[in-house]
Amino acid sequence: MIKHWSVLFITAVSLSSCGLFNKDGNYGVTFDSTVSDTQKELLTGDLQLINSLSFSGVTYDDLDRIDLPELSSESLGNFLRLRVKYIVGEGFDASAQRTIISSYFNYSPSSFSAFSSPFDRVVTVMTNTGSAVYLDGKKSSILYSLNVADQKILVNTTRVGVIKIGEGLFNSSKLSSSSSDSIAKRLLRLGTLFHEARHSDGNGSNAGFPHTKCTSGDFVGYYACESNTNGPYNLEAMILKHFYRSCYNCSESELSAIQLSAADAASRLTYGAIKRDAQPEVAR
Numbered sequence: 087m088i089k090h091w092s093v094l095f096i097t098a099v100s101l102s103s104c105g106l107f108n109k110d111g112n113y114g115v116t117f118d119s120t121v122s123d124t125q126k127e128l129l130t131g132d133l134q135l136i137n138s139l140s141f142s143g144v145t146y147d148d149l150d151r152i153d154l155p156e157l158s159s160e161s162l163g164n165f166l167r168l169r170v171k172y173i174v175g176e177g178f179d180a181s182a183q184r185t186i187i188s189s190y191f192n193y194s195p196s197s198f199s200a201f202s203s204p205f206d207r208v209v210t211v212m213t214n215t216g217s218a219v220y221l222d223g224k225k226s227s228i229l230y231s232l233n234v235a236d237q238k239i240l241v242n243t244t245r246v247g248v249i250k251i252g253e254g255l256f257n258s259s260k261l262s263s264s265s266s267d268s269i270a271k272r273l274l275r276l277g278t279l280f281h282e283a284r285h286s287d288g289n290g291s292n293a294g295f296p297h298t299k300c301t302s303g304d305f306v307g308y309y310a311c312e313s314n315t316n317g318p319y320n321l322e323a324m325i326l327k328h329f330y331r332s333c334y335n336c337s338e339s340e341l342s343a344i345q346l347s348a349a350d351a352a353s354r355l356t357y358g359a360i361k362r363d364a365q366p367e368v369a370r
């Protein structure tokens with residue numbers, strides 16, 4: 087059975103002189119109290135795994151999808167650092183945690199959720215809540231702030247970097263026989279994180295690299311497709327292709343799951359997709 091996956095968004099500020107890890111070893115990601123200790127531990131391990139990855143056979147097309155001059159653990163770590171700043175749990179209620187800063191702020195909400203259909207229902211894997219709140223505000227000319235991890239952050243850019251855990255991130259039927267801390271599952275979650283990271287980019291009508299509605303396939307009617315060659319799904323497909331090669335000592339079923347996930351992500355690209363400017367939008 088082909089299992090469908092899709093993914094998501096993120097943000098973080100670069101302090102390159104500090105090296106890849108901050109003192110917590112998690113690329114500067116701050117976890118909200120709605121993230122359980124177990125989830126926090128797993129996600130921190132996922133992020134740390136990036137540091138041990140190496141890449142070969144990188145093509146121009148691969149780099150074009152992620153807008154990086156090279157693929158390395160350092161470049162990918164920095165990519166996440168700029169786009170994934172906070173991770174919040176399933177219980178995080180953005181509408182309850184947001185505050186209006188300005189009601190007439192001069193600046194089209196879209197779905198930023200990643201879906202997975204492990205069985206016959208679609209579940210959210212992760213969501214770029216930061217981008218979603220930003221675009222909500224932009225649509226109604228409202229400037230919001232968001233209370234995350236005891237901090238009040240101004241939501242004036244797609245790069246707020248607040249990523250929300252969905253029910254499918256840790257509870258997918260995919261690789262149900264593999265433990266949550268297996269390399270394969272870590273790589274799949276990282277694929278999702280990179281997807282969400284891309285939702286922190288883009289500007290104008292493409293702010294947040296929104297999904298487009300699927301017109302065919304298993305996700306017809308869902309905003310689970312994309313028309314950008316450098317968008318979240320196509321980036322995820324590329325990164326999973328490389329993660330597949332990094333899945334040392336992985337079982338056949340684990341390798342197969344990564345391959346299927348990459349193929350599924352690649353299949354979300356619509357006919358005639360084009361590359362778009364990835365510069366993030368900032369409202370001043």
Ligand SMILES: [Zn+2]
Binds near residue numbers: 095199200281282318
């Ligand atoms: Zn997405």
